[in-house]
Amino acid sequence: MTILEEILKEVQEAILSAKARRPMSELRAMQSDAPPVVSFFEALTSSFGLIAEVKKKSPSVGPMRLQNFEEAPLAYEESDIVRAISVLTNFAYFGMSIECLRDIRKMVSKSILRKEFILDEYQIREARAFGADAILLMANVLDASRLRGFYDLTRELGMEALFEVHTAEEIELLPPDAKIIGINSRKFKTDRGFVGKSGISEKDFTVDMGVFQLNEKLPRDRLRVAESGISPANIQQIFGAFHAALIGTSLLREERGVRASLEEFRKAISLLPKKQSEIGSLPDER
Secondary structure (H helix, E strand, O other): OOHHHHHHHHHHHHHHHHHHHOOHHHHHHHHOOOOOOOOHHHHOOOOOEEEEEEOOEEOOOEEOOHHHHHHHHHHHHHOOOEEEEEEEOOHHHHOOOHHHHHHHHHHOOOEEEEEOOOOOHHHHHHHHHOOOOEEEEEOOOOOHHHHHHHHHHHHHOOOEEEEEEOOHHHHOOOOOOOOEEEEEOEOOOOOOOOOOOOOOOOOOOOEOHHHHHHHHHOOOOOEEEEEOOOOOOOHHHHEOOEOEEEEOHHHHOOOOOHHHHHHHHHHHHHOOOOOOOOOOOOOOOO
16 A cells, blocks of 8 residues: 555544544534634735644654644744644544644634545634635545535635645646645655655655645646745745745754754745746635
8 A cells, every 4th residue: 555545544543533522513503603714815924934844753754853843833923934833633543632623723823724635524614613724625535526515615604725746747636716826846656755654864865856846737826835845945946836835844854953943944045036927816715
């Protein structure tokens, strides 16, 4: 099995367990008491910046630095280059849960993306009930019909979706009105380079930066996000083609601390041109 197949199998089991603990009727009741949506779209349109991630570990490198993980939410909230916050909610491979997202929502005011392998309507309603403002929809695990249906439900609940692609074929699956598209350089459809649930690696062998060239195939009026493999040293490679970069491991494994890592990113971004001339005009939020 590839790492993606292993993860999806565990996600399906986790969904069944969640439904048994908390039925859909309870989620619907929780939605009415959820915090107001903070626009993910608006968060990414001011100027180039980061979607900064919170996770305890990853299947590509293993554990994050505990001190960084603990400091991350408030550090992101205080940072002037962090536009939004990505929260993993998968326990088996990332050490997180939907309850972690709820706790972080109480700590920050910025827009929160639920980063999860969304396979079921239940997870979308759960995301809103626990305070998420946006969800991730992955074109390598969902067909065109489910991408369309899940997006409609997401918008109905007042949230936005970050559509994730890895190939030109996956771009073709996206709804025509998809406004925010992320290109992920991580090669999930493989069994190579991943340490799984309990391993550790000093280097990340699962990314292919060349995938970011797919930006040329995206409609010019879409908001674009570069995902995975971005560091202060290479951020200039994706600037001009993307409106934001989703950063996790670079921040959470820095030995000097997450704030020191954010400062390195701030310095790198300050040296970038002020205008992103290659990118077309943004879509209307409506």
